[in-house]
Amino acid sequence: MAKIKVAVVGVGNCASSLVQGIEYYNGLPAKHPEAGLGLMHTKIGPYGVDDIEVVAAFDIDERKVGKTLPEAVYAAPNCTKPIIGSFTKKGGPRVEMGHILDGIAPHMADYPEQRRFVAARKKPADVAKTLRKSGARMLINYVPVGSEQAARFYAEEALAAGAGFINCVPVFIASDSAWAGRFRQKGLPIIGDDVKSQMGATIIHRTLTRLFEDRGVKLDRTYQLNVGGNTDFLNMLNNARLKSKKISKTQSVQSQMKTPLEADNIHIGPSDYIPWLLDNKVCFMRMEARIFGNIPINLELRLSVEDSPNSAGVVIDAIRCMALALDRGQKGALQAPSAYFMKHPPEQFPDALARSMIEDFIKGKSTA
Numbered sequence: 001m002a003k004i005k006v007a008v009v010g011v012g013n014c015a016s017s018l019v020q021g022i023e024y025y026n027g028l029p030a031k032h033p034e035a036g037l038g039l040m041h042t043k044i045g046p047y048g049v050d051d052i053e054v055v056a057a058f059d060i061d062e063r064k065v066g067k068t069l070p071e072a073v074y075a076a077p078n079c080t081k082p083i084i085g086s087f088t089k090k091g092g093p094r095v096e097m098g099h100i101l102d103g104i105a106p107h108m109a110d111y112p113e114q115r116r117f118v119a120a121r122k123k124p125a126d127v128a129k130t131l132r133k134s135g136a137r138m139l140i141n142y143v144p145v146g147s148e149q150a151a152r153f154y155a156e157e158a159l160a161a162g163a164g165f166i167n168c169v170p171v172f173i174a175s176d177s178a179w180a181g182r183f184r185q186k187g188l189p190i191i192g193d194d195v196k197s198q199m200g201a202t203i204i205h206r207t208l209t210r211l212f213e214d215r216g217v218k219l220d221r222t223y224q225l226n227v228g229g230n231t232d233f234l235n236m237l238n239n240a241r242l243k244s245k246k247i248s249k250t251q252s253v254q255s256q257m258k259t260p261l262e263a264d265n266i267h268i269g270p271s272d273y274i275p276w277l278l279d280n281k282v283c284f285m286r287m288e289a290r291i292f293g294n295i296p297i298n299l300e301l302r303l304s305v306e307d308s309p310n311s312a313g314v315v316i317d318a319i320r321c322m323a324l325a326l327d328r329g330q331k332g333a334l335q336a337p338s339a340y341f342m343k344h345p346p347e348q349f350p351d352a353l354a355r356s357m358i359e360d361f362i363k364g365k366s367t368a
């Protein structure tokens, strides 16, 4: 069977976990007791993880551009916990120079090079041309939060190249009807926006919020404070870049309530940058509510999780759902994959329903 050829833009921690994860699962014999450990699906339609091949990559950092992908995923400032120590094959696509646009936040210049992006002084690649030449069927977007121009630029390049688009970042493209319409017109599928991690703060907060609703518990106030030490958190110190991220994360939880909370009673966001945490993200959550007889309760939760494998565990399925959609000629924003895999899809559903929608999608019982 032909490989699912994919391209990535932004060879940061998330791309690193994805690329290492593909190699890790490929290296395990099918009968190995841990072969399916950590995967939501071993197969999606005919596709296993071993059917995915990354054939093109773009970045703007001088320590990554020009390197092969297996080298670039370990280059600074990437800092995620390695899934594998090394790659069996050292080859692979060379990282090409991307288009910086608004990808680098000015405040990063105040931090040591080891922890921030360092722009390469190279001529940007013709992204659409590389996508076509490499045979990539889809482009996965991993540019930093707040890169509104860059994210849209790469979406344009995917359209020009005739590739699907998986938008892992909180720039509203799949959930924007005009953009989704452009993909539909071109006969291309899109999944987005802002990946909802495998066992992250969002899915837990949504699930608990839904549980409170289902059990007749009135949620009055909640917060979700997140800290981390990777470049994603460093980038998000700049409040001006956070607008869409906050909307995406807050709406994702609000959507699970019949009556959303007043803005003052819900606070969700990236909260601080703590360098020594590296790619470990820590979430502190509090929910204040009332049960039977108007009696107050509160719940406190602390989650500690490696941020980037947590997103790769979802993108590994999004890629294979996108491949199914391309095989079937499905176009526009894919409803079930966007609802299940993303924080800010075109339409929100409870996660249990989104899960059954995704199973129907995989079986070909639903067309979106």
Ligand SMILES: NC(=O)c1ccc[n+]([C@@H]2O[C@H](COP(=O)([O-])OP(=O)(O)OC[C@H]3O[C@@H](n4cnc5c(N)ncnc54)[C@H](O)[C@@H]3O)[C@@H](O)[C@H]2O)c1
Pocket: 009, 010, 011, 012, 013, 014, 015, 058, 059, 060, 061, 078, 098, 099, 100, 101, 102, 103, 104, 117, 141, 142, 143, 144, 145, 147, 150, 168, 169, 170, 194, 195, 196, 197, 200, 230, 231, 232, 307, 308, 310, 311
């Ligand atoms: N669990 C998660 O980690 C998670 C969840 C949801 C969303 N996201 C989003 O996914 C994106 C990627 O996260 P990450 O942790 O890999 O970030 P990262 O900071 O590790 O990587 C971003 C990469 O993009 C590169 N880059 C910057 N501007 C660019 C441009 N214009 N063109 C090409 N490359 C450019 C940087 O050099 C860097 O390699 C972020 O927007 C993040 O918020 C991550």
